[in-house]
Amino acid sequence: MEEGATASALVVDNKKVVFKGYIEGAPKETDMELRIENIELKAPKGCGAFLVKNLYLSCDPYMRGRMRDFHGSYIPPYVPGQPIQGFGVSKVVDSDIPEFKVGDLVSLITGWEEYSLISQPQQLRRIQQHEHDVPLSYYLGLLGMPGFTAYAGFYEVCSPKKGDYVFVSAAAGAVGQLVGQFAKSHGCYVVGTAGSAQKVDLLKNKLGFDEAFNYKEVANLDAALKRYFPEGIDIYFDNVGGEMLDAALVNMRVHGRIAVCGMVSLHSLVDGRGIHNLYNVVGKRIRIQGFLQSDYLDLYPRFLEHVMSWYKEGKIVYIEDVSEGLENAAAAFVGLFSGRNVGKQVVSLCGPGPDPSII
Amino acid sequence: MEEGATASALVVDNKKVVFKGYIEGAPKETDMELRIENIELKAPKGCGAFLVKNLYLSCDPYMRGRMRDFHGSYIPPYVPGQPIQGFGVSKVVDSDIPEFKVGDLVSLITGWEEYSLISQPQQLRRIQQHEHDVPLSYYLGLLGMPGFTAYAGFYEVCSPKKGDYVFVSAAAGAVGQLVGQFAKSHGCYVVGTAGSAQKVDLLKNKLGFDEAFNYKEVANLDAALKRYFPEGIDIYFDNVGGEMLDAALVNMRVHGRIAVCGMVSLHSLVDGRGIHNLYNVVGKRIRIQGFLQSDYLDLYPRFLEHVMSWYKEGKIVYIEDVSEGLENAAAAFVGLFSGRNVGKQVVSLCGPGPDPSII
Numbered sequence: 188m189e190e191g192a193t194a195s196a197l198v199v200d201n202k203k204v205v206f207k208g209y210i211e212g213a214p215k216e217t218d219m220e221l222r223i224e225n226i227e228l229k230a231p232k233g234c235g236a237f238l239v240k241n242l243y244l245s246c247d248p249y250m251r252g253r254m255r256d257f258h259g260s261y262i263p264p265y266v267p268g269q270p271i272q273g274f275g276v277s278k279v280v281d282s283d284i285p286e287f288k289v290g291d292l293v294s295l296i297t298g299w300e301e302y303s304l305i306s307q308p309q310q311l312r313r314i315q316q317h318e319h320d321v322p323l324s325y326y327l328g329l330l331g332m333p334g335f336t337a338y339a340g341f342y343e344v345c346s347p348k349k350g351d352y353v354f355v356s357a358a359a360g361a362v363g364q365l366v367g368q369f370a371k372s373h374g375c376y377v378v379g380t381a382g383s384a385q386k387v388d389l390l391k392n393k394l395g396f397d398e399a400f401n402y403k404e405v406a407n408l409d410a411a412l413k414r415y416f417p418e419g420i421d422i423y424f425d426n427v428g429g430e431m432l433d434a435a436l437v438n439m440r441v442h443g444r445i446a447v448c449g450m451v452s453l454h455s456l457v458d459g460r461g462i463h464n465l466y467n468v469v470g471k472r473i474r475i476q477g478f479l480q481s482d483y484l485d486l487y488p489r490f491l492e493h494v495m496s497w498y499k500e501g502k503i504v505y506i507e508d509v510s511e512g513l514e515n516a517a518a519a520f521v522g523l524f525s526g527r528n529v530g531k532q533v534v535s536l537c538g539p540g541p542d543p544s545i546i
Numbered sequence: 547m548e549e550g551a552t553a554s555a556l557v558v559d560n561k562k563v564v565f566k567g568y569i570e571g572a573p574k575e576t577d578m579e580l581r582i583e584n585i586e587l588k589a590p591k592g593c594g595a596f597l598v599k600n601l602y603l604s605c606d607p608y609m610r611g612r613m614r615d616f617h618g619s620y621i622p623p624y625v626p627g628q629p630i631q632g633f634g635v636s637k638v639v640d641s642d643i644p645e646f647k648v649g650d651l652v653s654l655i656t657g658w659e660e661y662s663l664i665s666q667p668q669q670l671r672r673i674q675q676h677e678h679d680v681p682l683s684y685y686l687g688l689l690g691m692p693g694f695t696a697y698a699g700f701y702e703v704c705s706p707k708k709g710d711y712v713f714v715s716a717a718a719g720a721v722g723q724l725v726g727q728f729a730k731s732h733g734c735y736v737v738g739t740a741g742s743a744q745k746v747d748l749l750k751n752k753l754g755f756d757e758a759f760n761y762k763e764v765a766n767l768d769a770a771l772k773r774y775f776p777e778g779i780d781i782y783f784d785n786v787g788g789e790m791l792d793a794a795l796v797n798m799r800v801h802g803r804i805a806v807c808g809m810v811s812l813h814s815l816v817d818g819r820g821i822h823n824l825y826n827v828v829g830k831r832i833r834i835q836g837f838l839q840s841d842y843l844d845l846y847p848r849f850l851e852h853v854m855s856w857y858k859e860g861k862i863v864y865i866e867d868v869s870e871g872l873e874n875a876a877a878a879f880v881g882l883f884s885g886r887n888v889g890k891q892v893v894s895l896c897g898p899g900p901d902p903s904i905i
Binding site: 441468471475479482 | 611820821824829831832833
């Protein structure tokens, strides 16, 4: 209904998902609430800001960290009463800066709301959309932070070699599905784990993993890894931490590498269960490397070129799980922590109709 | 009494410390026993072996790993009923191979006994002893495996930079005392921890650490590290694992490095308490690298040249704890695990008298 607003009326409704207050355990839908405020569809002159209509919002596990009252992290916590923030794909509807004009498409950190006034853009990138290009939402996954995490993590952190035995957890997720495909095309043997039969099927039959298993159906993770990796694991791409990391540590080969980009299994700041097999790092000379994609941003252009062409050549595929509307955004985010999503979780604010990039 | 044996009698007593059987927890003196057997002071012709008189034996924490019935490690377990094995400095008393002659001094893996017949030498190195050189026993510490562990670990694993904040555990031990001195001469700020007031005094007043503290007198390791490292830790050289590693993880700086060469705090193969703060590796992009000096042996000649000259120039010192006689060897080894030793623990089999290198 707001589509015509810029022309006819300056003030419109702005639906938003507001953060209610700090949490300790796993996020719940009730930690967020839907609110409707008004917004003037104008970037005030002289403010150096621009106004965007948000088209797609990204649900990423790291966002849970911003729901905690913990200021020692690489990213500050959310502000209670303010909208959730995260990566988005948006369209400029008014602009006070010459670099961005009405109609420009961008990816950036935006608010979980219909319209956001962006005065201090973070991780802002212009999207050059051409015919036959990837879907816009892929700028939150394949071509966005998760895709770049997979790329930087696999190629820069894991020191992969042809023939390496590679294990990927959360393998059907936004990052894992790409790590597995990168590893396969690098000549590695790749096994993934995920939490449902549907995901295991996708890993084996759509994403090209050599093997895959449902960790929820395995009585003993250590024994399962020994079955899938009788020679041991060279590279473990760890998206989950916890028990899976502990089991992998026992099964690593000498000089194995563990890249850690998230510990989605940890529901609070303290890992109650603990990691018990870390002693393996000495005898096996294991390297455990935590990393964030933001340390590798100089590689982003190369990544974009590589991955875009691999995708167009059909060498890689990307699976998305799209929820519709801000009404379903909180549930979509919360679902990440029980593994409800299949593939990269995105929230579309476009509604039905033609591709918003050509509106 | 055996000194003249090679000339007058071919068969002499050979006192030895025998490994009784596999253990689970920390080693006890009763896990070993003294035994006297006979030995012919001759390397049988055609066997390609040589016979050594052992002068100094090394007590090292890794040896506990060989007391466990665990065959998946980088080094096989001891054989019950056979002597303990470890690094030693020895003198050739008979030889069936041309490369080593009677009177040659060597460091090698030898038996905890007076004489050993060496048929398949491991880690064998000739010692070129000159006037004013270092004491022979230093080939088990400063110039041996622990010294090289400190050298390879600090320079090759820790990626040190001038001005880095460096934390060393077991800092008065065989490895730690050198890591601290290397770090100081590299322009780092160095804090060490050890388990007694005497050791803390040595760290501060003899080994040149900027600060040192007795971890046994600290109620909260995390708080102690925050006091000594208000800016956080760039490099943690971990000799102990366990609670100290957990506390260090919380206090690491972004892009911090943790070099792990041993986990002396673990008394069994499974870490019952567990590591609870590993989640820090992601946000802080921490690298945890297990290593063994044996992977860096191509650097040994450079190490020997560097460390020998630094020692002769008075730039580094080395503290040894010497026990006398095989009768005290088991107690000396067991003492490692309660921190009884001050500095590198060595067992001398030389008895009183002149330097054995000139006998």
